[in-house]
Amino acid sequence: MNEKLLQYLWNFKVFNSFDFKDTLGNPIEILNFGKWNTNSGPDFLMATIRTKNVILVGNIELHVKSSDWIFHQHSNDPNYQNIILHVVFQHDIEIEEFDVQNVTTLELKNCIDTSIISKYEKLIKENLFIPCEDLFDPSKIPFNFHEENILKKLQEKSVSIEEDLEQSKNNFEAVLFHHLAYSFGLKVNAFIFKQIAERINFSVINKIRQNKTQLEALFFGISGWLEQPLDNQMEIWKREFDFLTAKFQLPAITIHPKFLRLRPPNFPNIRLSQLADLYVQHQNLFSKIISAENTNQLYEIFKNIKASEYWDDKFNFGKTSNHNQPKILSKEFINIIILNTILPLKYTYHKYHNEEISEQIINFYKSLSPEKNSILKNWEKLNIKIKTSLESQSLIYHFKSNCETKNCLNCSIGFKILKEI
Template sequence: MKEDFLHYLWKFKKFDTLNLKSAQGELITILKSGDYLELSGPDFFNAQIEIGNQKWAGNVEIHLKSSDWYLHNHEKDPAYQNVILHVVWENDTAIFREDNTEIPVLVLKDFVDKEILANYKALVSPKTWISCEKQIKGIDSFVFKSWQERLFFERLERKAKFIYELLEETNQDWEAVLFCLLAKNFGLNTNGVSFLQIAKSIPFSIIRKESFENENLEALFFGTAGLLIGEKEDVYFKDLKFRYFYLLNKYQLERTFVEPVQFFKLRPDNFPTIRLSQLAGLYHKYQNLFSKINDLKSLASVYNLFNVSASSYWQNHYQFDKESPRKSKPLSKAFLDLIVINTIIPIQFAYSAVLGEPIVEDLIDFMNEVASEKNAVIDKFVSFGIKPKNAFESQTLLELKNEYCNHKACLKCSIGVELLKNN
């Protein structure tokens, strides 16, 4: 059993509230359960409770065992001196305030129906991929939709934290933040870390200055990625290498070594050479890209803005010194859908939050245009009858799985609470 089950029982009064008695034998009447704020300090604030003939106003603390009070050192924390009731599952020791008065104890297991306990144990069973996999399809659509919106908002808030960190690192330069975020997501899962290191290694002021020559951007990107090491017969390789060292000298940059980029198991169109060339092409084509991206409101406008391709050399190469059949290498719609999900939507959300002008509903509408992602997690939900129609729904399912199901946080999840309540 977890403590969050006791929080659930207290919050929703899922026990016999008419015949409550403290462990000390006094009658208990709950006038107000208190506010569950999930902050440091007691679990429920501003509760109102009658114990015996005395009405109390204060806080409620909940533990599996009463001895957890001392295990967590609450006796040393002034924040716990205003606790009026200690709610526990097992009462294994008496708890005293600083003035040596005993804190009243409510032993919940004496007042909880066995069926509720059985339903809880079934819900958090460790033997399934998610606890509610046999029941999730039957959840009320209004409850499910409302919870999806909350999950989407939570996912954006988590992604925004990384953006705010980049803001601090770049002295509040949104263009530089966008560059780092785009670079990371152009690298996808395999090369995302390396591409982010590349972006952080090149001051964005230099990207601005050199964006008028595509070859100079490629030289900076490829050189920093460690792709211009050694000697090759390839003329373009030699040209980029010359430009790279010239630019290092011009801007007095130290040669930086990032985590090596990977080619292994990647489709050729996702090779780091192609993605870096496309990123260079994007910044060669546009200056002040942030303002353009912040104004995007539809998928069609994204496809139009990101209508860039790898440079001419890469039309018949995937690696230096290895010629391949000529093929145009634009940014695909599937790739741009990922850029919308992982770059455009998060940075629009973060920027609007900084301005104090939330646009969550607009972002949901935007995400409804984008196709659902396809991966093992989404496939599993589909097997349970939950098939996402768009990226908004697939993103919320990923958040649900990663942040709730994986942690067995059923009682912090609206779906889990609804199932337990219905049972």
């Protein structure tokens, strides 16, 4: 038993008996179990109990042992002055001050089924893909599980986007650029690409976005790739970068993207060239994205985006490759952009003035194909059918938010497993 589990059982009232009595044998009726407090202070606030024919209203503190009250130094803490009930799993000592303050102690050891404790201990000790793997079956997934996960994820992403909006003085176009750069960088270069985007005042992008050579020069120059040109095209990019640096007084900062552990199509130079092409082809990119009503309209925006012709027969600067073909965005990569950037941004933009945006965004997820990765393969081994990005994104989010951290007590699946005694 630990305090976290004890709070969980109290909050969800998971007891085999509600015939509560205090440590002196007096009956206790819990009229209101209180509001679970996840911040500092008593564990449950605004509770109501009846004991000795008196109704008391106040706070409840829970501990594994009575002596934890002393070990946690609550005695002189003003936050704990309005305690009406001390709930413990095991009553090991008397607390003298409780006699003076008429605080009742309730021991729960005989009110909790031991199978719940053993299940919980098994969940947090097993070294499996998910803690409940041996107890899991798809029927334990609650109704609207995936939709709720997606909305939680969107809300978390929305917080990050709103922080960026505050920094950029509510410039949605600039924030779109920052987050598109993040998606184009994939896992290895995501933060590096976002740093590059944030170093460039978006007004500069707007002024040169009709000139792909200048956009590439800007991205490549800040990445430190033009200091020693290897061919004529690199010399052109370097001249353009020097011109832009002087004209717009760009900061003298170099940020180095990584090539290590990347397949050639994902090399940062290729992805930055494609990002430049996106802004050249769509002068009103933000309005197109926000007004898109379905995934087909979003695919239309990205489907013809490609790196410049220089990269048709190259993956590295100045080095010709045996493969000669345009470096066009794949459908899988477009999916990543839509999932990681477009949908969270659409949700954030519309959520304060469009009551139906949640349902609309969920429909986008339902229309996108699921990703393929090791996390989803492990879910599939548990007989879960993953048909769309609604399921895949939900399961990835749930694994990272709950399973990976063994946060079983805040998991709706874990709740059902623990309640099945």
